[in-house]
Amino acid sequence: METIQQLHNNIKEATEYIKSQIDFRPEIGIILGTGLGSLVDGIELAGTVEYENIPHFPTSTVESHAGRLLFGTLRGKKVICMQGRFHFYEGYSFKQIVFPVWVMKELGMKTLIASNAAGGLNPNFKAGDIMLIKDHINFFPGSPLIGPNDNNMGPRFPDMYEVYNKEFLGLARETALKQNLHIQEGVYIGLTGPCLETAAEYRMFRILGGDAVGMSTVPEVIAAHHQGNKVLAFSIITDMGLPDNMHPCSIEEVIKIAGEAEPKLRELIARCVEGM
Numbered sequence: 001m002e003t004i005q006q007l008h009n010n011i012k013e014a015t016e017y018i019k020s021q022i023d024f025r026p027e028i029g030i031i032l033g034t035g036l037g038s039l040v041d042g043i044e045l046a047g048t049v050e051y052e053n054i055p056h057f058p059t060s061t062v063e064s065h066a067g068r069l070l071f072g073t074l075r076g077k078k079v080i081c082m083q084g085r086f087h088f089y090e091g092y093s094f095k096q097i098v099f100p101v102w103v104m105k106e107l108g109m110k111t112l113i114a115s116n117a118a119g120g121l122n123p124n125f126k127a128g129d130i131m132l133i134k135d136h137i138n139f140f141p142g143s144p145l146i147g148p149n150d151n152n153m154g155p156r157f158p159d160m161y162e163v164y165n166k167e168f169l170g171l172a173r174e175t176a177l178k179q180n181l182h183i184q185e186g187v188y189i190g191l192t193g194p195c196l197e198t199a200a201e202y203r204m205f206r207i208l209g210g211d212a213v214g215m216s217t218v219p220e221v222i223a224a225h226h227q228g229n230k231v232l233a234f235s236i237i238t239d240m241g242l243p244d245n246m247h248p249c250s251i252e253e254v255i256k257i258a259g260e261a262e263p264k265l266r267e268l269i270a271r272c273v274e275g276m
């Protein structure tokens with residue numbers, strides 16, 4: 001197992017490399033999920049750094065995900081975007097998955113905004129909806145915080161009080177209203193994938209209290225919260241997991257629906273950033 005010192009050194013080396021490439025202190029980190037890549041279009045670009053050039057950074061294996069950090073200004077705020085994230089189903093460890101979050105923190109991040117594509121469990125939802133994540137259930141078989149704890153990063157036993165920042169939830173609701181955009185809100189269940197769920201599993205996850213299921217976000221949010229970042233997160237509901245109304249669902253469909261909903265979410269996130 002990696003020692004605290006090794007992890008610390010790896011984060012430092014990655015950060016030093018990035019700083020050698022670009023002189024920019026971002027305050028807001030944004031993780032772009034499936035089909036949401038063009039969220040960056042509204043950003044006044046200051047520079048990019050490819051994942052593959054950053055020491056100790058994992059590299060992305062999924063075709064639909066680019067692999068770079070993007071720096072720039074969005075509605076007057078300095079942001080860093082992860083274009084491409086890492087998933088447990090790709091074979092990465094939880095510590096690899098959240099390594100970029102730790103590096104973004106070291107670069108100055110105070111706030112994390114995450115987005116993802118998710119399957120809807122709440123029968124009031126429909127494909128194409130945007131869901132504000134108000135809480136999560138960690139259904140992954142682990143956590144990025146397992147192992148020795150670095151007390152300089154965060155507490156050994158972080159509480160999960162208001163992980164999804166209450167002011168940000170209010171800001172997102174208010175912003176959506178002003179935008180004339182109806183958004184849903186609910187509980188996101190994070191799990192491994194890569195299979196989508198069986199009808200019995202969708203039923204179970206609904207009974208357990210989930211409004212949506214997906215294969216990301218929870219590890220990154222745990223790591224960000226551990227370090228005291230404020231978190232705001234959204235899902236695009238790309239397909240409905242209704243146990244009594246199952247139909248085939250392809251990744252192409254998921255990407256298509258995410259892409260169609262993306263302009264709404266792009267504007268919502270930009271306005272939220274403006275209001276932070």
Ligand code: HPA
Nearest residue numbers: 117118119196213214215
């Ligand atoms: N299940 C899990 N992850 C997903 C889904 C789903 O139905 N849709 C998009 N990501």
